[in-house]
Amino acid sequence: MRSVRRLLREPLGVFGLALVLLVIFGAIFADLLTSWDPTRINPRDRFLGPSTDHLLGTDQLGRDLFARVLHGGRIALYVALVSTAISLAIGIVLGLIAGYGPRWLDNLLILLFDAMKSFPTVMLALALVTITGPSLTAVIVVVILVNVPGYARIVRTQTIAIKTSEFVTAAQSMGASTTRILRVHIMPNVIGPLVILASMDIPVVIAIEAGMSFLGLGVRPPTPSWGSILNDGFGQIRETPWIAIAGGLPIIITTLGFTFLGETLRDVFDPRLKGR
Amino acid sequence: MSGSPILSVRDVQVSFPVGGLTTRSAILGVAGVSFDVHRGETFALVGESGSGKTTLARAINGLQHVSDGSITFDGERIDVLGKSGMKQIRRRMSMMFQDPVGSLSPRMTVGDLVTEPFRIHGTEGRNLRDEANRLLTLVGLPADFASRYPHQLSGGQARRVGVARAIALNPSLIIADEPTAGLDVSVQGEVLNLLNELRERLGLAMVIITHNLHVVHHVADRMAVMYLGRFVETGETEAVFAAPRHPYTAALLSANPEPDPDRAHDRITLPAEVPSLLSRPLGCEFHTRCPWAQSICTTAQPPSGNVACHFPLEPGARPPSKKVPS
Numbered sequence: 309m310r311s312v313r314r315l316l317r318e319p320l321g322v323f324g325l326a327l328v329l330l331v332i333f334g335a336i337f338a339d340l341l342t343s344w345d346p347t348r349i350n351p352r353d354r355f356l357g358p359s360t361d362h363l364l365g366t367d368q369l370g371r372d373l374f375a376r377v378l379h380g381g382r383i384a385l386y387v388a389l390v391s392t393a394i395s396l397a398i399g400i401v402l403g404l405i406a407g408y409g410p411r412w413l414d415n416l417l418i419l420l421f422d423a424m425k426s427f428p429t430v431m432l433a434l435a436l437v438t439i440t441g442p443s444l445t446a447v448i449v450v451v452i453l454v455n456v457p458g459y460a461r462i463v464r465t466q467t468i469a470i471k472t473s474e475f476v477t478a479a480q481s482m483g484a485s486t487t488r489i490l491r492v493h494i495m496p497n498v499i500g501p502l503v504i505l506a507s508m509d510i511p512v513v514i515a516i517e518a519g520m521s522f523l524g525l526g527v528r529p530p531t532p533s534w535g536s537i538l539n540d541g542f543g544q545i546r547e548t549p550w551i552a553i554a555g556g557l558p559i560i561i562t563t564l565g566f567t568f569l570g571e572t573l574r575d576v577f578d579p580r581l582k583g584r
Numbered sequence: 585m586s587g588s589p590i591l592s593v594r595d596v597q598v599s600f601p602v603g604g605l606t607t608r609s610a611i612l613g614v615a616g617v618s619f620d621v622h623r624g625e626t627f628a629l630v631g632e633s634g635s636g637k638t639t640l641a642r643a644i645n646g647l648q649h650v651s652d653g654s655i656t657f658d659g660e661r662i663d664v665l666g667k668s669g670m671k672q673i674r675r676r677m678s679m680m681f682q683d684p685v686g687s688l689s690p691r692m693t694v695g696d697l698v699t700e701p702f703r704i705h706g707t708e709g710r711n712l713r714d715e716a717n718r719l720l721t722l723v724g725l726p727a728d729f730a731s732r733y734p735h736q737l738s739g740g741q742a743r744r745v746g747v748a749r750a751i752a753l754n755p756s757l758i759i760a761d762e763p764t765a766g767l768d769v770s771v772q773g774e775v776l777n778l779l780n781e782l783r784e785r786l787g788l789a790m791v792i793i794t795h796n797l798h799v800v801h802h803v804a805d806r807m808a809v810m811y812l813g814r815f816v817e818t819g820e821t822e823a824v825f826a827a828p829r830h831p832y833t834a835a836l837l838s839a840n841p842e843p844d845p846d847r848a849h850d851r852i853t854l855p856a857e858v859p860s861l862l863s864r865p866l867g868c869e870f871h872t873r874c875p876w877a878q879s880i881c882t883t884a885q886p887p888s889g890n891v892a893c894h895f896p897l898e899p900g901a902r903p904p905s906k907k908v909p910s
Contacts, residue, residue: 474687481645481681482749483674484704496691 314576321576324568331562335381344372346379347530355548365550367540373554376532381558383444383533387517388510391448395455396506400499402456403463404490408471414464421457429454429516430523437525447526451513458509459502466498504577508570511563518559534559588659589620590756590789591644596653596663598636598643598813602862611861613639615813616653623756626783626790628800628821630836631810634858637793638682640810641759644791645679646670658756675705678750682762684742688734694720694745695730701752719748723778740771744778751782759791764799776802797840801825809833812861812869816892827899829891831874834901852903868894875903 315321334341344362350370358365364373406417427435433450440446470476471494479493514534520526521535522542529536534555541551598614614636621627629637642648643663644655650663662673678701681687688697695716702710717727723744734742743763750758763779764772780803783790792804800807800821808818809832817830828834835852854873859865865872871881876895886892 474681474683475689477647478679478681478687479689479700481647481674481679482701482704483671484700488704492692493689496689 311576315572318572318576320568321572324565324570324572327561327565328569331381331558331565332385334378335385338375338378338382341378342372342375344375346371346375346532349530355544357548358550364554365548367537367551368544371530371532373537373551376537377534377554377558380532380534380537380555381562383527383531384514384517384558384562387444387447387451388513391451391513392455392506392510394448395452395459396502398452399456399459400463400495400502403460403498404467404494406460407464407467408486408490408494417460417464421460424453425457427453430519433516433520433523433525437520442520442525442528444527447517447520450520451516454516455506455509455513459506462502462505463498466501467494470494470497500577504570504574507566507573510566510570514559514562514566518555587623589622590658591621591791592656593620593640593644594618594654594656596640596643596655597651598639598648599651609862612813612864613861614643615864617808617810617813617815618653619808619815619818621757621789621791623789624783624787625806626780626792626804628804628807629791629793629810630795630797630800630807632795632836632858634861635810636813637795637810638761639813641679641761641791641793645677645759646673647679671705675701675753676755677757677759678753678755680746680750680758680760680763682765684739684746684766685734685737687746688737688742690734692733693730694725694732694734694737697734697745698730698748698752701749705753715752719752720745722751722782723748738771739767740774743767743771743775747775747778747782751786751788754786755788757789757791759793761793762795763792764794764796772796772799773802779803797837809836812859812864814869814892816870818890827897829896830870830893831876831897831903832870834897850902868892876901 315325348371350366353362353366353370354368356362356366356370362372362374364377366372367376402417406414429450432453433446436450437446476489476493479489484493517526518533518535518538521533522539524539526535527533536555538552538555538559541548541553541555545552595616595618596614597612597616599610599612601608601610603609617640619627629640631637639648643650646662646665653663654661655663657673657677660673662670665673692700695713698719699712699716702712702715713730716730720727720729725741725744725748729741734745737745750760760779764775767775776799779790782788792799794800804821806819807821807824808815809824809830810816811832817824817828817833824833825837828837835854838850838852852875854875856873859869859872867883868874868877868881868886871877874881876897878895881894884894886894
């Protein structure tokens, strides 16, 4: 509770929180905020500029951009949420195994993490999409492959630091099983910093989704995504700049919001800054 | 003491590998010790830091691999047991660790901490909340402490929580590693009285590891003095305190601060440092520091038995003056 109050005292944190809430609100209530269908093609209304009818204008197929942006937000948040949750789960399990398990397994997993980390994200995405074809699932898999090594490494380091502490030895002396020691005695002590890291990673996830969709590796048309809207406007950026703006602005707002929020959260929970 | 001992330790050795690939060797943290602990008895292990007390305790509890010798608990040999066999033993043998707060999981409440043994070994229809209340009352803590976290406890309170957890399953043996470490003197007294009281009420046997001689005198029936992983002297606490027979014991006891300032205080000063476990002295391992050492001590191992010394001391013996450094 005290942490929440400290968060609300930080102007940057409040600003970030407001931006994030705005995006979440828009995604949840997309159907109430606009009556336009984001996928309905209307050739007579192509390239209309922003007006009271079409708040952000229309694209080359006459689709309402405001509706597409709101629904694109759903995709972005869905990818961010699902892939972060799965990455955290896999990262925690692998990190605990690497940190607590035998040395050879630790070395093997570290090798695996380093190998995964050494792939440039775009190359990884291209390689995967070449095999599976572009899809939302491909985006999520790419994000998981990018995120897991980092999370697992943090959990591993924390586990190694904690596993020789007296309360773990005490649990062993009581006869606690390895799974119980990991789940009850170690995991609660490694999860805090990890969640903050994950919240700071969300802008990266959203950028990966937008980037892959921009390159045509992600969400398939006609499903709206901020990346594909940006791509739609990219060709005619001189004639009809509002399309590119409609795609780019929400990316900026969301990444900024999550970054501010994440950084403030990190400062608020960092014990070294307590009592400031 | 009658009947078979609850714990019987015979010639136990614990070795640790040291060195790299080319210079691999092993040091003996515990170099062959034997003792018995009977039901209802308190046995104290005394020695300075690095003498192998804690390693021995961890070996008895199965946290440390025993490289030689045997440990028998309640008639069953336990140093050869596997994980599941040892789990059954741990219902009846609990251990308390040095750091009162650090041995408690920081994210668990006191209520969860004291009932953790039940969760590990099966609750058998017990109401965990009632059990927590019962245990907290037993160690003299208010029941509403159950919702607190370890960082909200003082050292003495945390130690009481540790005691409550150790007695939760009604064990026959408690191994307490420095039960008074980090507590101020009045709280030390409370904790010791609590342990004594519980031992009488529950019929526990206890092994107490400490370097605090007042603690030994206060609670132990018998004691053993450790030096470089071996026992140099074992005996009834009263007898050892009244007339130490081994020079090291004598020096240790003479270094014990007395609260009475007027009392004569003849300290026996030991020259030199504790030898490294990597190069143990030949003969009697204490000869490098012993004021009474003779030539035989540098070559021949002292006799085994209650006093590992070629020339056990007479009561009140003082070191020969020529050997005492200025």
